[in-house]
Amino acid sequence: MSGLLLFLVSMVSLGAIYAMLCVALNLESGVGGLWDLGIVSFFGIGAYAYVIVTAPPAASYQAYIFGFEAPVWAGMAAAMIAAALFALLIGALTLRLKREYFLITTLAFAEVIRQIFVNEAWLTNGVAGIYGLRPPLREAVDPSAYGFLLLALLVAGLAIVFLVTRHMVISPFGRSLKAVRENEALAITAGIAPRRHNLKAYVVAGTISGLAGVFYVWYNTIVTPGQYSSDVTFFVWTAVIIGGLGSLRGALVGGFIFVLLHDILRFVPVSGEAAATVASLRTAVIGLALILILRWRPNGLFPERATVFGGAAPAGAKAMVSHNA
């Protein structure tokens, strides 16, 4: 029983991290129209920036030269700043490209960045990664209860990210972003500069992904380049599509549904060769779910809804109705 509970806590925690990435991706790619296949770049940059700032100095068998043992808040700030700066740089270079080229170039940057994580051991300790990273408040509670505390932290983080993003989506900023997605030329005539506006969305999404990277380090207590391959990008896109591209609720729920589909089989105890088979079949199940959703519910489980504004009817509106009728 307690094993199952711990497993559930772990799944929901992972779901919260994915949901955070989904909310970020949905802002730029669902509300905005950017087909970004490089969201993992900022997830990884955030994670590594956090680790470099907060990890202890390297042991004799490790190769990295930094490790400042700074407090958690400094690591989080560093992660978000680093992710934002890289997003600014990459976005400024790539946002002038047309759709398909943008999509492939962002994927390209993600691949280059992953290879930097692999190769520059002085910075990242290479393929071996960095182990034994202490998540925050580790000593505050009994080790067996820490999973719950971490879950609470992650859910709180997700709630903040969701509320901030929701605010952006329904504010004039988000409306303009949608306008550029829907009709770029018309949006320009409303005084919107599409590239600059998209760049802001790209940087915000990158910053949120960087923060999600910090949470992912807390969750794993290790950081390795393999955790930041383009698989993550495709998984997050899959989750957002299942939830409903452009829909805030969809993004939020999509992350959890994805983890449910992808990781629930992990609880089934199998070993050796069978584990590899199960892992492969898990991927096939995700693929099938994606195909079926796109075929029969292309707008996702929670499609984007019309925004309704309140307000009193203007004088004369009634008259128009009767006139029209």
Place this chain on the structure above:
Amino acid sequence: MPRIGSESAMDILIFGTISASILLLSSIGFSMTLKTEGFINIAHGQALLMGAYLALWLDGLGLPLWAAAILASIGCGFTGVILNRVLFKPVKSKGILVLLFTSVGAAYVIYGIVGALAGKRMLAFDLPPMRAWQIAGQPFMTPYEFAIVLLAIVSALGVHVFLTYTWAGKSIRAVADNEDLARVRGFDPRRTSDIVWFVATALAGLAGVFLGIVGSLHTQMGWQMIIMILAVTVLGGLGSIYGVMLASVVLAFGIEIGLMFVSSSYRTGLAFALIIAVLLVRPGGLQSLWGGGKTRTH
């Protein structure tokens, strides 16, 4: 012969030629479907995986390698036709983002099934060892490598002849340019589309077999290759089949030369650094150098 770093100019020439051949074979089909169907087919990478493992299985049954390769390639071709009819065609009207992610779904399914059947171990074709030929005292290619290069060139020429001179090829180009007009002229888009998918996926399957012969077979090969295929395709200008031919060569040699300066684990990183550089200077890819680039807007 001057030595540059640890690799000689001869090594660069040989390895560059072999990688260019395999890249070319992998990318032509991708480019064909991009041009005729208008979307990025991520499942193309998994067709390489499928071809390689299918050939390995057939080879294991006792078939000679050449027969296994041909049968695997044909099997991939039919899979391509089925994928198109069952998965892609029904969602074609829903836009390229839906098509793109349907192909991601298909890629996951193929990857998952092959992985479940074959396991995660690295495998290799059981080939009788052959020594590399010597040219002027320098080791040249092995007969296998030479055959791969030859077959890649023949296939590329074949695609060229097919597109330019045969009725089916002409109809492919006609449908890609304007489907309605092509229908009026008597080309059947449905049949044309079947041919494209068969040829494209069969070539990918063959490329997968070759990749397995030159190196080894592992379940990640499809994902690794789709990244390289995207690099080649972007470099060549999206959907330009002749641009792809040039880009394969440029990229393969660019990587071999670049690897003299950086660690070999930067292989794909180098490919992408190259295309990032090209795109930032020429946002339409290499194809725009000779002005054939069709500009699509957002």
Place this chain on the structure above:
Amino acid sequence: MLDVSSCKLSFGGVKAVDDVSLRVEPGSITGLIGTNGAGKTTLFNVISGFLKADAGSIRFMDRDITARDPSEIAKLGILRTFQTPVGFPRMTVMENMLVFSRHDRDRRSSPFSPARVPAETLEAASAILADFGLYQKRDVWAEDLSAPDLKMLEFARAMMAGPVLLMLDEPAAGVNPALIESLASRIRALRDQGVSFLLVDHNLKFVCNVCDRIFAMADGRIIAEGTPDEVIADQKVLELYIGKSAKTDLQ
């Protein structure tokens, strides 16, 4: 108000806009006529900054706007419309309006500015929508509107933006002939409130009826200008239109 002087733009040897100069007086309705391919829409794109002129200059309210960013030009108070009024398809009618509101214009640049739309902005938008018979459809996605409703929404958006100069590309196209006179009177009413107009239309009768001044274009050049009566009587314009109708008769 608007001063276009000696603007030139060619595409691969074809002179789409060839040494064009024109003026829009403040508080006037200026028309631009000409056959298909005369360069009218290209000139619109040059003025609104979507295309950059090869030569020449454009001044608006004593400011040089040549080769400025189109969104900057829009912010100065020039609003141009497009021939196909699709709007923002997956946004509601009300959102279509708000994107063009002063409220959004002032606050859109920061992701952290307040999200609530003030009541007076909503009321202003509602009043305009009611005026165009769209109030009941305010929460409907624009993609679900009929073609005439989309056309009305286009005018409603323009009213919401409150431009100084309104450039209308084919305003009468697709409008029910019975409603063209009401369209003309709306334009005149706005003119009386101080808005200037530059409009392109194929409907000669409509243009002559509504405009104070007309420029006629052919092959990228201005071939005639003056009051509607003067332009209609111009020999070159007559040739252009009679020649054209003769050609259409032959087909």
